[in-house]
Amino acid sequence: MRNFSVFRKTAQLFDDYPSTSKLLVIFAVSAGGMVAYSESQTGNVIPKLENNHKQPEKKKMVVLGTGWAGISFIKDLDSSKYDVKVVSPRNYFAFTPLLPSVTVGTVEARSIVEPIRNIIKKRSGEIKLCEAECTKIDAANKKLICKSTFENSPVPNREFTLDYDYLVIAVGAQVNTFNTPGVVEHCHFLKEVEDAQKIRRTVVDCFEQAVLPELSEEEKRKNLHFVVVGGGPTGVEFAAELHDYIVDDLVKIYPEVKDLVKITLIQSGDHILNTFDERISLFAEEKFGRDGIEVQTGCRVISVSDETINVKVKATGESCAIPYGMVLWSTGVGTRPVVKDFMEQIGQGRRRVLATDEWLRVKGSDDVYAVGDCASVDQRKIIDDIGMIFAAADVDKTGILSLEEFQNVMDDVRVRYPQLELYMKSQHMMELADLLRDSDGNKKEVGIEGFKSALSHVDSQMKSLPATAQVAAQQGAYLSRCFNHLEDCTANPVGPRRFKGLGRHPFQPFRYRHLGQFAPLGGEQAAAELPGDWVAMGHSTQWLWYSIYASKQVSWRTRVLVVGDWFKKFVFGRDSSRI
Numbered sequence: 001m002r003n004f005s006v007f008r009k010t011a012q013l014f015d016d017y018p019s020t021s022k023l024l025v026i027f028a029v030s031a032g033g034m035v036a037y038s039e040s041q042t043g044n045v046i047p048k049l050e051n052n053h054k055q056p057e058k059k060k061m062v063v064l065g066t067g068w069a070g071i072s073f074i075k076d077l078d079s080s081k082y083d084v085k086v087v088s089p090r091n092y093f094a095f096t097p098l099l100p101s102v103t104v105g106t107v108e109a110r111s112i113v114e115p116i117r118n119i120i121k122k123r124s125g126e127i128k129l130c131e132a133e134c135t136k137i138d139a140a141n142k143k144l145i146c147k148s149t150f151e152n153s154p155v156p157n158r159e160f161t162l163d164y165d166y167l168v169i170a171v172g173a174q175v176n177t178f179n180t181p182g183v184v185e186h187c188h189f190l191k192e193v194e195d196a197q198k199i200r201r202t203v204v205d206c207f208e209q210a211v212l213p214e215l216s217e218e219e220k221r222k223n224l225h226f227v228v229v230g231g232g233p234t235g236v237e238f239a240a241e242l243h244d245y246i247v248d249d250l251v252k253i254y255p256e257v258k259d260l261v262k263i264t265l266i267q268s269g270d271h272i273l274n275t276f277d278e279r280i281s282l283f284a285e286e287k288f289g290r291d292g293i294e295v296q297t298g299c300r301v302i303s304v305s306d307e308t309i310n311v312k313v314k315a316t317g318e319s320c321a322i323p324y325g326m327v328l329w330s331t332g333v334g335t336r337p338v339v340k341d342f343m344e345q346i347g348q349g350r351r352r353v354l355a356t357d358e359w360l361r362v363k364g365s366d367d368v369y370a371v372g373d374c375a376s377v378d379q380r381k382i383i384d385d386i387g388m389i390f391a392a393a394d395v396d397k398t399g400i401l402s403l404e405e406f407q408n409v410m411d412d413v414r415v416r417y418p419q420l421e422l423y424m425k426s427q428h429m430m431e432l433a434d435l436l437r438d439s440d441g442n443k444k445e446v447g448i449e450g451f452k453s454a455l456s457h458v459d460s461q462m463k464s465l466p467a468t469a470q471v472a473a474q475q476g477a478y479l480s481r482c483f484n485h486l487e488d489c490t491a492n493p494v495g496p497r498r499f500k501g502l503g504r505h506p507f508q509p510f511r512y513r514h515l516g517q518f519a520p521l522g523g524e525q526a527a528a529e530l531p532g533d534w535v536a537m538g539h540s541t542q543w544l545w546y547s548i549y550a551s552k553q554v555s556w557r558t559r560v561l562v563v564g565d566w567f568k569k570f571v572f573g574r575d576s577s578r579i
Helices: 002-015 068-076 096-102 116-120 193-210 217-223 233-253 278-291 337-345 382-393 403-416 419-426 432-436 448-455 469-484 486-491 539-551 556-572
Strands: 022-028 034-040 059-064 082-088 092-094 113-115 127-138 143-148 159-163 166-169 225-229 262-267 294-297 299-304 308-313 319-323 326-329 354-356 368-370 375-377 517-522 525-530 534-538
Touching: 059 068, 068 082, 068 116, 068 469, 082 116, 092 116, 096 193, 096 233, 113 116, 113 556, 116 127, 127 159, 127 337, 193 217, 193 233, 193 326, 217 225, 225 233, 225 319, 233 262, 233 278, 233 517, 262 299, 278 294, 278 517, 278 525, 278 534, 337 354, 354 368, 382 403, 382 448, 403 419, 403 432, 419 432, 432 448, 469 486, 517 539, 525 539, 534 539, 539 556
Parallel strands: 059 082, 059 166, 082 127, 166 368, 225 262, 225 326, 262 294, 354 375
Antiparallel strands: 022 034, 092 113, 127 143, 143 159, 299 308, 308 319, 517 525, 525 534
């Protein structure tokens, strides 16, 4: 009876529309089946009920680059919230800290690369990859001009444009030659996987040429002289890897020239690894001295020809020409042309890299963000905002800050200006109230001048972040978290208060957390700076390096391949073929 009642009410409902052309009735019976009844009539069709709740269009986001910063951003981004396109001239991510190992075959090139499409297919929401190079950023119209980079394409260098609402620039940097004559033409670089493969072939070629008949000893020494320009982590690690390759493998294959091989490391500063603890620099120099690697500090390269590298000694002003078989140039990073052009558009033409604020937003350009080696966080100085901070703290407007008023505002200051925490650490201060202690150690109330005096030296702790994979990865991960919570945090800001104006910033500013750094020195020895001002050197540190670098691979595939290459090297040695 209940089912029949439903049918009767349904039929009555359709009777209200006498002009229908077709009647369709569906009702359920108690057995769980369905019965349908249809009858054709003349007249109009029953009006459809339309869904007026359209999904809002997603904001268009374009990510330039697939290095450490770009991949960290993509991996953590909730791409279901945005229409995401990635533009990169290469379709893979490379674990660049192991590039020196690739140059000598300790690790194979394919073991340190992961296809981008393997990474993006695991994300929620669709991410589109364009294997192309961005040649121009039109910030005024929010457009990008790109071109394909396929060498064997029927239509090479095809150009296309992309619109964006948000742009994330993560293109990294290029090698800085300092406009030294001959460097581009005659030196090797070590920024890409292709660079490492080219170096590997060149090293073998130098040995093969040195054993050709009728060569003089001078010609053999020239072919077997390997020069490394730059005493930073990349240059030092390459020199160490090359030394191990020669001693462990190549001299066994080319015994007749084993006494003619030489490695020289040229550094313009007073020490190699000058960004590390002084104990590590001295340990590295002593280790290289024992290994026979010549370290020339205080020298500047003035030109490079196809036969010699010309060096000037800073202390004496003397110049000398050094014959070589191969030169690796590793002296820092420079700005890519597309970034340079963009900087000219937004009034940053005089800078070395893009300037961003503490939220990694490019200064002078809305909705454009920059992460990694192509940018630098332009931290605001606390001394420039002293008056506003004091005014915000002086709630009762007496012109004098009590300890309570001071502490109420300084928690926000500590977050907004990271140099304050670094300053307190350098001065061994345990709490913020220590800034207000007088010479006798007593806490005191302060006026505006006393407040300025207490914070006058804080900005001395401001430092630019190094151009390392660790910094880039942390910036990419931070920026993705911001975009994932953009709507929530814009409505309910969670960052420090705005001293210039009312309210709070939407997010906490980016803060770099240093997790330590390694310097492999060859002979199964390494040096490391670890969190908490710990310094470690020796064989045990090398094994720590192995474990950390294996764990930091982006996939289990590359992790297994890298560990397998290390095991293969221990058992069979390195491959000396030119392939």
